[in-house]
Amino acid sequence: MIKQITFSSITKKVIMSLAGLFLIVFLLVHLGINLFLLPLTENHREIFELAANFMATNPLIKIMEIFLFGGFIIHIIYGIVVQLQNWASRGNIGYKSGNKTKASLSSRYMIYTGILVLLFLAMHIYQFYFIKLGLNSSVFMDEHGHPLFYDIAINLFTTQPAYSILYIVLFVFLGFHLNHAFQSAFQTLGWEHPKYTPCIKTLGLVYAIVVPLGFIIIPLYFLIMK
């Protein structure tokens, strides 16, 4: 029985990578909406709110939301389980002289960048999702009592520079996390090929720079404009 529910090391990693890839796609969607916090077009506020509203009300999105949370939870839980096993695998005594192998920085500190991202996620959920659920309150509500996420976000970025800086720093860590995560997911899934793997690695690097940078631009814009 235990055999059926405990997964092998590879299966665990495959599940993690699938969840991770799903989160990578989600991140892109999220960024697409967030960018409309910036005055890209005349009606950027409307577009943002429309999208936010769509995200909040569309039944399909509601279902996707479950998957999204599932994705986060699976990715986090397996991330922790795998890490605990990995620490235990070294045995009781570690290396005195450390580990001088020149493995990439982002690959070596995944658990730590992951934990930082998780902290951000907790903060983010508290500040936004909890308001939507009514577990947290905000001054920015419309006449129907729906939260005005555009104002909540702009308010955070314009009135709390410390928050903006924290936001920027955490997204830099997310970048490191993504840099390893992207190609690592393909490796774990066995999608390796002498022709395509270099492309995947480049794509991962581009993604890991562009997406966090996209998020970072927003608070940066408000910090500078102020």
Next chain:
Amino acid sequence: MDLTLKIWRQENAQAKGEFKNYQVKGVSKDSSFLEMLDVLNESLVDKIESPVCFDHDCREGICGMCSLYINGRPHGPDDAITTCQLHMRKFKNGETITVEPWRAKPFPVIKDLVVDRSALDEIIQSGGYTSASTGGVPDANAILISKYDSDLAMDAASCIGCGACVAACKNASAMLFVSAKVSQFALLPQGQVEKERRVQKMVAKMDELGFGNCTNTYACEMECPKEISVSNIARMNREFLGAKLFSRETV
């Protein structure tokens, strides 16, 4: 060269070990690391102290027996090399060199720098072979194999089973070792018959023995004395997933 050695000493598997410092003087830069340890041991015997135990055998980089973790790297500060082929010219005069045994839960220390790597044998025993018995096999040229695949299989098969991949991996994962064997057979027609059983059995054994999970840091590839590629790990992941998802046989 004069050197300070900081070496892990441990009486036996049960004992609590500790680092001890030793001075060696007049080491030739052309001597190998193990020959330098021979010089140290000779001097310890002269002083009626117990010599440092370390595994070694062929001393030409192929048996996979030598296994020292030197200054933070398995097989020391050079690439694509075993400890026995590491030469002292890679160190500076007056340097302090820290020498430790491989550290991994499945590799318990036997004495000093000697560890028990029978876990690697157990993984092979669980399926790292073709089950062809002696005799009754077809002519060697009966089945054609593309040179490309055969060369890749050879790349994978050149693993010497030293365990540097496990020692280098921050997770003490044996994925490179296991995947090298899985890949060798996955690439050859002779390995196809048992490929689904093989990969599932070997991964299960690897997990059972307490090796860590692969997190694709590729430290293993960087430290492998035979430069075995992590593409073998991807291949094993592929083989494993395919077998788990589509094989009807319960293994």
Next chain:
Amino acid sequence: MTKLNSKTPHGPLAEKWTNYKAHQNLVNPSNKRKIDIIVVGTGLAGGAAAASFGELGFNVKNFCIQDSPRRAHSIAAQGGINAAKNYPGDGDSVYRLFYDTIKGGDYRAREANVFRLAEVSNNIIDQCVAQGVPFAREYSGYLDNRSFGGAQVSRTFYARGQTGQQLLLGAYGALSKEINKGTVKMYNRKEMLDLVVVDGKARGIITRDLISGKIERHSAHAVVIATGGYGNVFYLSTMAMSSNGGAAISSWKRGAFFGNPAFVQIHPTCIPVHGDFQSKLTLMSESLRNDGRIWVPRKKEDAEAIRAGKLNPNSLKEEDRDYYLERRYPAFGNLVPRDVASRAAKERCDAGFGVGTGLAVYLDFAASIKRLGVEVIKARYGNLFQMYEKIVDTNPYETPMMIYPAIHYAMGGLWVDYELQTTIPGLFAGGEANFSDHGANRLGASALMQGLSDGYFVLPYTVQNYLAAEIGTGPIPINTAAFDEAENKVKERINRLLNIKGTKSPDYFHKKLGHVMWDNVGMGRTKEGLEIALKEIPVLRDEFFKNLRVTGTPDEFNPELEKALRIADFFDMGELMAYDALHRKESCGGHFREEYQTPEGEALRDDDDFMYVAAWEFIGDGVKPELHKEELKYEAIEVKARNYK
């Protein structure tokens, strides 16, 4: 003098083995389960034999001195394995392989054994391919072959420069499969220290657990020794550090005769010695001679300038170089057999033309790189070049490699009959541990062939022929007087060494013995030198037993004790070799007596007086062993002087 019975089957040479198998005794499957076989060693011969016995259904106990059967020293063989497949269609055949092997061995091997070896060589390649050994292939998908010393055909199969490794891992895979099935029980990190003989039959062994130091008893209905050769007598050799002749010496002292101990091979292409601290010599595969040209300076003053570091070998003009192998042996050139190439190198260096430390010659790839391009050379020998650069710190693509001969292989070993059975019933010997197939010199790529032939295709038959009479014996008890005696003897040996409490380490004596051996029982032997060796070895042994220091206790992981035990055996082995070399008043193969050479400096055989296997019987410690002779009869081939010109 006992008459040695080789038990060679009757009938025409080509049918002997088939006839033997057709008429031999077998053990039925239900009886196999009741029979135990001990196999000592896990190299090509031992590993293959243990796996094959397991497949047949016997209970196998397999002993390994290293931590894993995969580390046996067969793994270090680089170049390749011969077989008479004739895939290239260049005129090879079983007969030609047989003929080349006999000729290469200077007509000192047993005809029937060698023919069988050539006959099963093809099965080995088939077997290894089925095991997934990734031999080199051509773009067509067919297997590739290359040429090797002593042959005019390309019959060598190879897996880059790691053929031994791949073949061993094939056997290790087969062995692992049987361990998994439970037919083979593996005993790692155990060293055989004595053979147990009960009522004249080999019935077990005494081992020392190298971790706990525990002395253990193991019994079986038959014992197979496959522990390799004794080249480490010379201290510096291409052997692994744990390679030792201990199991064979113990067997010899229990009554097994030792065949042709003087026949050791000096490999021509090793990295030269470069210091006193050196612990071993590294081989560069003989395959390098396919594309490398061997030379020394033609003028002594150039050689001196090179040695002094004043002259770069690359700047030496073509006419100032002496490609001495091509000069002396135009037909075979750089591909003459190993003994010939080794002696020629020694001759040039002794004459003062050596480079490096004076004991080295060049192996130059410049011409091949020019002809084929760096990439082709890299593909063929890349790993060897890399290894050379790591050790010597010069780039062989740019500066010629330096090589010098080193002790590499023991053709001699336990005397065995056609069934590979020693003079002790139930005790078999396979691979390098026996003396049988290579005569006085082994051709390149033939050791792997012989090891696997013995392990996969000979012992599984012949051991059964013996065991057929053992089905009613029942389990062999280990609480008998013979086991008591053997165990006590081992313990006495250990205690004796530990109680000397002298001042010199085991290595000190080993190095000294090595010098005596290399100087007097090495490449060029003389009556005087051998007599010196026979005088010096006992003196050194006396000093050893008076002044040895072994640190630690017997009940722990104690490499110093292991070494001391092996060195004690090496004294006996060295002496035995010297006795044999002294008595053989001829030059043949690896045995070169300087008194017996042609005016051109080639080996001069004496077929009238020495066409026999010298099998030595142990009489007692410190007593000259007794010589027995197995006359060699050549029926299928004409005995000629070897000529590679």
